[in-house]
Amino acid sequence: MASQGNRRITDVGTLKAFGHPLRMKLYRALYIARTATASQLADQVDEAVSLVSYHLRKLAAHGLIEEAEAQGRDGRERWWRPTSDGITYGRADFEGAPERVAVHQAVTRLLLDQRAELHRGYLDAQSAWSPEWNQAAFSGEYMASLTAAELKELDQELGAVLGRFKERGEAAAAAGDTEGREHVAVHLSGFPFRV
Incomplete structure (x- = not known):
């Protein structure tokens, strides 16, 4: 890139x-x-x-x-x-x-x-x-009471964690370690709502 x-x-x-x-x-x-x-x-x-x-x-x-x-x-x-x-x-x-x-x-x-x-x-x-992939796949919904600043902080922390895993996968692929690797999508959304 x-x-x-x-x-x-x-x-x-x-x-x-x-x-x-x-x-x-x-x-x-x-x-x-x-x-x-x-x-x-x-x-x-x-x-x-x-x-x-x-x-x-x-x-x-x-x-x-x-x-x-x-x-x-x-x-x-x-x-x-x-x-x-x-x-x-x-x-x-x-x-x-x-x-x-x-x-x-x-x-x-x-x-x-x-x-x-x-x-x-x-x-x-x-x-x-x-079965290994189906057990590893996840989908969840997490609810918390946060301020706007805390939600922004959560986004940054989750982004950092995902970034580390992305770098790990890229480094492994660059080293030729492709055995068992698949493309993985992680979709995160954080937004306020009222009930």
């Missing part, structure tokens, strides 16, 4: 560009693969290569992905990679205009839908996973 750390999206144009269902899936697939061609990604998302290429160019136009060094013998294919370790965005960056808030909400809802779809996919395919 070109730079380490997350890229914070603060402009509505980039958020709109990311907030397309296929682009979100392509970004996720590219993030997991680290580098890939439009053909490889098209196979993963079951779309035409020309459509995937178009959407990859849109992501690149907003600096979310970039061309990567060619791999393999076929120098004609374009390789892509993410420009950062991930993407973040927050409502505070889009307040002040109703249309900006609406874009933030729409993208966040779409991301939530895709996360739920990913989890449902695991649930539908549970019988194909080993």
